[in-house]
Amino acid sequence: MSLTRHYRRLLLAYPRAYRRERGEEILGLLLDTAPPGRTRPTGREAFDLVRAGLRCRLGRPASRAVVGLALLTALICGLFTASLAARVAWETSRPQPDQAEVAAIFAEAFPGHRLNDDVTTAPALFVFYNQPLRWGSFKAVLLGDGGEYQEGSAYAAAVRPAPTPEAEILAAARQRLRAAGWQVYEPTTEVLFLDVCNPRCVSTSRLVETVLVARQGDTVLRAAVHDSSYNSYLNLEVQRAAPPAVLPAAVLAGLVGGGLAWFVFAWASRRTEGRRGVHPLFGIAFFLWWVPALLSTPSLISHHLDEPHPSWHPLWEWLGQPTCSLLFLVGAACALTVLVVALVPRKDLRPLIVSAG
Known part of the structure; x- marks a missing residue:
């Protein structure tokens, strides 16, 4: 039937x-x-x-918290798998801009200004202290320097003196970029204070920086114009935006990873019911995975609201990674230990009866 x-x-x-x-x-x-x-x-x-x-x-029919824990575990695992898929999808991007591309963009946006010959280019899409990530770098990443793993960029600076005042430089650049088909965002101004160590180390230098952000296709530029107290009046940063494959890859992987994590959690929950030592291990993993994400997300939201972002920060940074990668690995070790315990057969394992109503 x-x-x-x-x-x-x-x-x-x-x-x-x-x-x-x-x-x-x-x-x-x-x-x-x-x-x-x-x-x-x-x-x-x-x-x-x-x-x-x-x-x-x-399982655990007497527990009310197990449903919420299962959903939160599936969510964080889905976000982790989405981050991994996003990083893999980044490999579909074009290489970071080279010197010729940076020079062409500079000439298009700032004609009449002299570009410093010392243009710094990125050796990879993502770099660690401006170098490709290598096995020898993992110790530094795990022990607090993970925040230095970030998108590569090409840097350039203009040679003084400035031919026009700072305000005119920005106004002319915005007009030229729009005419060339760039999407131009509103400039943002920030007052920076730099410590200058004189013999008594009490002096402070005030620096006014105005940043112009624009995007064309998969290329993003950030032009920072400084006042006369800085050694260069114009700095240019050029990098690639996230390629189109990142979003669908992250969404698909997140859904699959979250679903699988829920079923694994459910299986382990049934298998470990009544066993001692499991709850603390799971609590440690849950804490070490969620706390970095809860701390990183508000600061990144504030950062994105304060200045334009044609391309958002990568998903793993919202989860506090790889800055807190050591915490993630410790949590993963605790979770794997729980799964190993769940694999051990139980003599008293019986199907749990839950009403279908």
């Missing part, structure tokens, strides 16, 4: 052991209570069966 087939599919939401013990009983009850002529379950029936089946997979 068509109705029987649909019910059997919905019962797949329950654990296999539970279906073997109670599946036929539940199916018979559903068929007996269904009105004559029905060929498909109602939407409410389908929702109730799936909800109860997924709850049954978690």
Whole structure:
């Protein structure tokens, strides 16, 4: 019967052991209570069966917190897998701009200004202290320097003296960039204070910096214009924006990773119920994964609101990575230990009965 087939599919939401013990009983009850002529379950029936089946997979029927913990674990694991997929998708990007491209952009935006011959280019899409990430760098990444792993950029500076005042430099650059097809954002101004160490180390230098951001295709430029107290009146930074493949790759991987994490959590929850030492290990993993994300996200939101970002910071930075990569690895070790404990057979393991209503 068509109705029987649909019910059997919905019962797949329950654990296999539970279906073997109670599946036929539940199916018979559903068929007996269904009105004559029905060929498909109602939407409410389908929702109730799936909800109860997924709850049954978690075990621990007396616990109210297990559902929330499962969802939060699936969410953070989904974000981690999305970050990994995003980083892999970044490999579809063009290489970071070379000296010729930087010189061409500088000439287009700032004609009449002299470009310093010392143009610094990035050796990779992502760099660690402006060098490609190598195995020898992992110790530094794990021990506090992970924030130095970031998108590479090409840097250039103009040679003094400035031919026109700072305000005219910005106004002319915005006009030329718009005419050339760039998307130009409103400039932002910030007052910086630099410590200048005289014999008593008490002097402070005030620096006014105005930043102009623009994007054309996959190229982003940031032009910083300084007042006369800085050694260069105009600095230019050029880098690639996130390639189009990053967003769909991250979304797909996040959904798949989060779903798999939920089922693994549910399996481990049933297998470790009543076992000592599991809760502290899971609590440590949960804490070490979530705290960096909760601390990083507000500061990045504020940062994005304060200045224009044609390309958002990579997803892993929102999760506090790789700055807190050591915490992530310790949490991962705790989670893997829980899974190892769950693999050990239990003599008292029985299907947990959870009402389908």
